[in-house]
Amino acid sequence: MTSEPGDNELVRECLGGDEHAFEILLLRYQGPVYNAVLRMVRNRDEASDLTQTAFLKAYEQLASFDSKHKFFSWLYRIAVNEAINHVKRQRRLEPLAGEWASGAPSPEDALVGADLSLHVQDALMSLPYDYRAVLVLRHFEGCSYEEMAAIVGVAEKTVKSRLFSARRQLKELLEARGILR
Amino acid sequence: MSIHPEISDLIQAELDGVATDAERIRLRDAIAGNAEVRDEYRRLRGLCDVLAQVEPEAPPARLAPAVMHAVRARRGTTHGGLVASVRAFWPGRHLALRYAYAVAAGVVLGVLGLHLAAGGSLFGPAVPERDASATIAPSHSAPRLDLAPAGVHGFATVRPSATGTTIGVDLGSAEPVELVLRYDPAKGGGRVDVLVLHDGEATPAGSLQLSGKQ
Numbered sequence: 001m002t003s004e005p006g007d008n009e010l011v012r013e014c015l016g017g018d019e020h021a022f023e024i025l026l027l028r029y030q031g032p033v034y035n036a037v038l039r040m041v042r043n044r045d046e047a048s049d050l051t052q053t054a055f056l057k058a059y060e061q062l063a064s065f066d067s068k069h070k071f072f073s074w075l076y077r078i079a080v081n082e083a084i085n086h087v088k089r090q091r092r093l094e095p096l097a098g099e100w101a102s103g104a105p106s107p108e109d110a111l112v113g114a115d116l117s118l119h120v121q122d123a124l125m126s127l128p129y130d131y132r133a134v135l136v137l138r139h140f141e142g143c144s145y146e147e148m149a150a151i152v153g154v155a156e157k158t159v160k161s162r163l164f165s166a167r168r169q170l171k172e173l174l175e176a177r178g179i180l181r
Numbered sequence: 182m183s184i185h186p187e188i189s190d191l192i193q194a195e196l197d198g199v200a201t202d203a204e205r206i207r208l209r210d211a212i213a214g215n216a217e218v219r220d221e222y223r224r225l226r227g228l229c230d231v232l233a234q235v236e237p238e239a240p241p242a243r244l245a246p247a248v249m250h251a252v253r254a255r256r257g258t259t260h261g262g263l264v265a266s267v268r269a270f271w272p273g274r275h276l277a278l279r280y281a282y283a284v285a286a287g288v289v290l291g292v293l294g295l296h297l298a299a300g301g302s303l304f305g306p307a308v309p310e311r312d313a314s315a316t317i318a319p320s321h322s323a324p325r326l327d328l329a330p331a332g333v334h335g336f337a338t339v340r341p342s343a344t345g346t347t348i349g350v351d352l353g354s355a356e357p358v359e360l361v362l363r364y365d366p367a368k369g370g371g372r373v374d375v376l377v378l379h380d381g382e383a384t385p386a387g388s389l390q391l392s393g394k395q
Contacts, residue, residue: 019252019253019256022249022252023245023249026245026248026249027245030240030244030245030248031237031239031240032237034238034240034241034244035237035238035240038238044238044241048240048243048244051240051244052244052247052251055248056248056251056252059252059255060255116231116234116235117235117236120231120232120235135232139229139232140232140237144199145197145199160190160193163193163197164189167196167225167228170228171224171225171227171228174228175224179231180224180227180228180231181227
């Protein structure tokens with residue numbers, strides 16, 4: 001029986017020139033990273049592009065990765081920052097604040113899938129991006145407070161505070177939609 | 182009446198699965214004795230349950246191949262052996278250092294393969310070499326290639342060294358210059374083609390003949 005190589009081992013092999021090692025990391029994390037980004041930006045094409053950019057940045061900056069930390073936290077940090085920067089850019093282009101909170105589903109909404117996912121996604125999009133990030137990392141990626149703090153780049157106390165506020169806001173939004181009672 | 186922050190923290194800890202046994206007991210007591218706490222906990226628990234029902238989506242099938250394609254393209258430009266190492270040498274250096282190299286005459290590649298393929302006898306007696314700086318003075322007897330046709334003020338030279346063959350580059354410009362050297366032992370008994378890169382486009386500057394027959 002052979003065990004799967006650890007992330008840090010794969011990083012070392014990749015830095016040694018083994019391209020396949022990076023491919024293993026990519027296949028291991030493309031799903032979680034893509035989903036985290038998708039929940040941040042909603043649009044599938046944008047999520048795919050941002051995920052691709054995040055992995056390429058990770059590849060290019062691999063030598064700067066500190067193996068004392070978790071690889072996926074480092075990777076998520078790159079991806080979440082990409083998503084947040086994208087959201088900020090998008091927000092600058094929006095004609096009206098809070099447009100995403102509109103009750104009318106857009107054509108893109110119709111592609112998201114089940115009603116529940118659609119409502120949750122729509123509600124997520126109306127939250128501030130820093131609240132959205134901690135909710136996504138906690139509830140869709142299963143990150144701990146410590147991991148979230150490392151990914152988002154704030155203290156654990158701040159993570160808890162944001163998570164608390166984010167849950168309250170999301171709860172109210174979903175209650176308003178009749179998803180929660 | 183609002184919920185005490187300490188109780189809110191307990192609810193959060195319980196929802197996130199990090200509450201200790203003692204905290205769970207305190208929260209259970211608070212829930213039992215306070216309808217508002219009970220309602221808050223029920224609603225937040227409901228939120229967590231709803232979020233847990235959201236299914237992850239499979240990433241697009243094209244994602245991983247696209248990333249690997251881009252990775253391979255980057256490897257081709259950053260880890261691609263002789264060609265890439267020459268390209269990587271110039272742009273990354275500090276300008277002053279690059280200038281010093283350029284004025285004095287620059288790059289020592291020590292291509293052992295050239296030596297093995299072409300043989301030292303093609304170049305006459307080996308030039309004594311203590312360190313890299315000893316090889317950067319241009320040799321008048323060495324084949325010399327004017328890089329002007331490629332828009333660069335300078336010359337490339339090839340001559341023997343103690344470790345094989347030295348390719349020198351004398352540049353009269355302080356501007357960054359990217360060069361590609363391509364060695365093909367099958368061409369003319371051993372030939373080094375010199376190309377200058379401008380905005381990713383390679384412009385041939387000419388060739389250095391290892392046999393000295395330029």
